[in-house]
Every structure is written in structure tokens, then in C-alpha cells.
């Protein structure tokens with residue numbers, strides 16, 4: 001066995017809404033806002049497409065995912081050869097780690113970020129080098145200082161999960177100029193939700209910096225989390241390398257078809273993204289706004305010294321959020337959900353004073 005597996009935790013999805021409801025003896029419906037799913041669901045076009053696609057589930061999927069790659073290629077104006085499809089970004093992160101990392105290599109990333117970067121670095125017997133976040137965003141200056149000859153891969157999460165804050169194109173360009181030709185992953189799982197104007201135009205930057213690997217997913221703004229489909233866009237040469245570790249039929253026919261339908265319905269995507277931004281603004285207009293880190297995503301990070309107490313308070317009022325070190329990560333709900341949640345949080349912080 002790989003000795004390093006002994007130190008790894010098995011991913012724990014937490015209790016289901018029903019389990020929590022029974023345990024706490026609650027009568028009301030629970031609001032599951034712990035996984036940053038799209039509370040509005042996917043485009044209605046997805047359901048129709050799936051009904052048609054189900055006729056062919058006895059056949060293996062298109063291993064190359066050609067139609068979806070063509071659609072992404074057209075959408076982003078990148079070559080189809082630059083696209084790698086995966087069963088969610090989780091699998092993409094695994095493929096990149098598997099292709100690049102050797103025992104003894106170092107990865108560089110933020111201290112509090114998406115755990116799968118470190119998880120796979122441990123499996124590949126690598127060392128994890130981190131720099132603390134500043135106000136919930138990656139400190140690119142500090143991270144550039146950590147890059148050295150042993151660095152095999154840099155993982156940047158923008159906006160960052162679990163904090164929600166982002167770094168700008170200017171900060172990123174400075175960083176990329178400093179670190180040279182090391183592979184730099186930009187995990188942009190929440191990019192569609194960003195409204196900040198100085199957010200990096202990564203697809204354009206890719207023309208200037210051929211060492212960036214851009215990650216996007218259909219799990220968040222496109223509302224397809226259960227279908228497990230995400231993708232990486234990098235140089236054609238590197239994408240060829242990732243394909244060498246890819247399982248032949250890693251993405252199902254239903255996922256490919258659903259993703260194509262969701263991508264084609266940009267009007268729906270823009271509507272839900274706008275709705276999210278409107279609802280997000282309500283949190284920043286609340287009485288507890290000074291407890292929030294800035295967010296460009298579909299979640300907010302509520303800072304608190306007593307995470308367990310706030311989490312319990314929310315659970316008892318039917319709100320399932322994600323407790324993490326230093327705070328609670330809460331997916332922004334629908335308008336009706338937020339009416340309840342904002343009131344609950346205002347009461348909590350008033351009682352706390």
C-alpha cells in the first residue's frame with residue numbers, strides 16, 4: 001500500500017437533510033445550502049435533452065466528447081484540442097495530479113482552499129506548500145515567493161472556495177510573469193457568478209501565458225452537479241498529456257448532452273446569475289455585513305469565533321450550511337429562503353452582542 005494513504009481522510013459528505021431533521025426533531029423542511037449547488041436548477045432545456053438521450057443509454061458514450069468540445073471551443077474561441085472533459089472538476093483535478101506529480105515534488109496553493117488539490121498531492125507523495133489567505137483571497141505575492149525548483153504545480157482558486165473572494169487580472173499577470181513556465185492551475189469553478197470587472201479574462205490570458213490551465217464546471221452556475229461534468233482548458237500540447245491518463249469513458253452520454261443543452265441556453269444562465277447577484281447584495285446590506293468576507297460567488301463566508309454555536313443555531317432553524325475553520329460557508333438561497341435566513345442571522349448576531 002502507499003504509506004501516505006494512512007494520513008488521508010475519506011471524503012465525508014455530511015448528514016442528509018432528512019437525517020438532521022430527524023435528529024433535531026424539526027418539523028419544517030430543511031434548506032440544504034451546504035454544497036454551493038444552483039438553487040434555481042438547470043435550464044429547462046436540459047430535461048428535454050435528457051429525455052431524448054435516455055433512448056441510447058445502452059451504448060457507450062462518445063469517449064472524445066466531440067460535440068461538447070466543439071461547443072466549448074466555439075463558446076470560448078479556443079481550439080477543441082485544448083479541452084479536457086472530466087467527471088466533474090474533482091476528476092479533472094485527479095487527472096492533472098496523476099499526469100504531473102512525482103514523489104517528492106511540491107505543490108503551491110493557498111492555506112484555506114478546495115481540499116482536493118492537497119488530497120491528490122498526498123496520494124502522489126508530494127509536499128504541500130501554502131501561504132495564508134488575505135481577507136479570504138489568495139496572496140499571490142506570498143505564493144510567488146514559495147515557488148522554487150521543486151514546485152511542480154501551482155493551484156489557484158479564483159474566486160476561492162470556501163471564502164468567496166477573488167484576485168484581479170493585474171495581480172494574476174504579475175504572478176504569472178514572476179513564476180515562469182511552471183503549470184499554474186486557475187480553478188474558476190464559480191467564474192460565471194463573478195460580477196467584478198477586474199476579474200481575470202483567463203481565456204484571453206491563455207494566449208499570452210501557455211502555462212495556465214483553466215478549470216470550469218457545469219456543477220455550479222449551470223446547475224448540473226449530479227451529472228458530474230467539468231473541464232480543463234490549457235495548451236493543446238498539455239491537454240494531450242492529460243488525455244494519456246484519462247479513463248476511456250469517463251463522462252456519460254447523459255452528462256455530455258445535458259452540458260451541451262445548458263451551455264446553449266445562455267439566456268437562462270444569465271438570468272440565474274443575475275438573480276444570484278441580487279440575492280448576494282442583500283447579505284451585504286444586512287446588519288451582519290461586517291461578519292462577511294467579500295464574495296463573487298453563489299455563497300457567502302460568515303466569519304465567527306464560535307463556528308459550532310452558529311452552525312447549531314442555523315441547523316435548529318432548518319438551515320444546513322458548511323462549517324469550516326473560522327466561519328460558516330452558506331450557499332445563497334432563493335429570495336424566499338434568504339428572507340428567512342437573513343432574519344435568522346440578524347437575530348443571532350444581535351443576541352450575541
Ligand SMILES: Cc1ncc(COP(=O)(O)O)c(C=O)c1O
Nearest residue numbers: 088089090114161189217219230
Ligand atoms: C473550487 C472548486 N473546484 C472544484 C470543485 C469540484 O466541482 P465538480 O467536481 O462538481 O465539478 C468544487 C466543488 O465544490 C469547487 O468548489
